[in-house]
Amino acid sequence: MIEALLPRPVATAEAFGDPAGEAVPFPGEEHLLPGAVSVRRREFTTARACARRALGRLGVPPAPLPYDSSRAPVWPAGFVGSITHCVGYRAAAVARATDLAALGIDAEPHAPLDGTGVLTMVSSAEERAHLAELAAVRPDVHWDRALFSAKESVFKAWFPLTGRWLDFTEATVVFQPRTESFTARPHIEGPLVDGVRTAAFEGVFLVSDGLVITATTVRRATLAGRGAENGPDLSRPRGPR
Numbered sequence: 001m002i003e004a005l006l007p008r009p010v011a012t013a014e015a016f017g018d019p020a021g022e023a024v025p026f027p028g029e030e031h032l033l034p035g036a037v038s039v040r041r042r043e044f045t046t047a048r049a050c051a052r053r054a055l056g057r058l059g060v061p062p063a064p065l066p067y068d069s070s071r072a073p074v075w076p077a078g079f080v081g082s083i084t085h086c087v088g089y090r091a092a093a094v095a096r097a098t099d100l101a102a103l104g105i106d107a108e109p110h111a112p113l114d115g116t117g118v119l120t121m122v123s124s125a126e127e128r129a130h131l132a133e134l135a136a137v138r139p140d141v142h143w144d145r146a147l148f149s150a151k152e153s154v155f156k157a158w159f160p161l162t163g164r165w166l167d168f169t170e171a172t173v174v175f176q177p178r179t180e181s182f183t184a185r186p187h188i189e190g191p192l193v194d195g196v197r198t199a200a201f202e203g204v205f206l207v208s209d210g211l212v213i214t215a216t217t218v219r220r221a222t223l224a225g226r227g228a229e230n231g232p233d234l235s236r237p238r239g240p241r
Helices: 038-056 118-122 125-137 143-162
Strands: 011-015 079-086 089-096 100-109 171-176 181-186 201-208 211-219
Touching (some): 011 038, 038 079, 079 143, 089 100, 100 143, 125 143, 143 181, 143 201
Parallel strands (some): 079 100
Antiparallel strands (some): 011 089, 079 089, 100 211, 171 181, 181 201, 201 211
C-alpha cells in the first residue's frame, strides 16, 4: 500500500505483521532494545527489516540502523527515510538525498482517536471546524485520526531538516479530499532547503484495509520545476510498479 503514496524515486517495503517465533534483532542492533517487551521487540525488528529491504532496492547492502539521541533512525550517508509501525502494519520508505531532502510516513488504525480531549490537544479550533466539514463530504473517513497521522508524517520530515521537534499545535493541516492530499503550514519559520525557505509541507493520504496512511515528501529545491527529461519523476505512481 505504501508505494502507492510515494513518488518514484522512493523505495518502500511493508509488512502486515511479524514473522512467527521470537524476534531476533539484526546483528549490531541488539543494544537498541534494552529491556524492551516482546511486542516492542517484534515491531522494531520487523520495521527495521522493512527499512533494510527498501534500502536494498536502492543498492544499499544490509547493515545495522541505529537511532540518534532523539531516537530517530540514522540512515546511511546520502539517504533519507522514515519508518512507521502500528498494530498489524510496519513500513519503511527511503530515497537518495539527491532526489529528496526529507520524507515522512505514518500509519494508524483507521478508527477515532482514543481518549477524551486527545483531538483538542493535537488540533486547533480552525482544524476541528475543517474536520467537521470534511466529515460531511467523506463520512467514511475518521478525519481526526487522519489529521493525527498527517501531522506525524510532517513532523518526521521536519525534524531532520531542523533538528527540533514540531509540536502538534505548531502547524495547521488542510485536507483536499478529492485528491487525497493535504498541506501543512508551520506557524514558525520553516527550514531552508537548498537555500529556499520551506513554508509548507505537501502530503498525501490513503484509507485502506483498516488503516490510514500518510506520507510527506520534501523535494530538493534544485529539482523544483524540472520536467521528467531533466530530473527524476516525482509524480505519484498510478498503478503497480
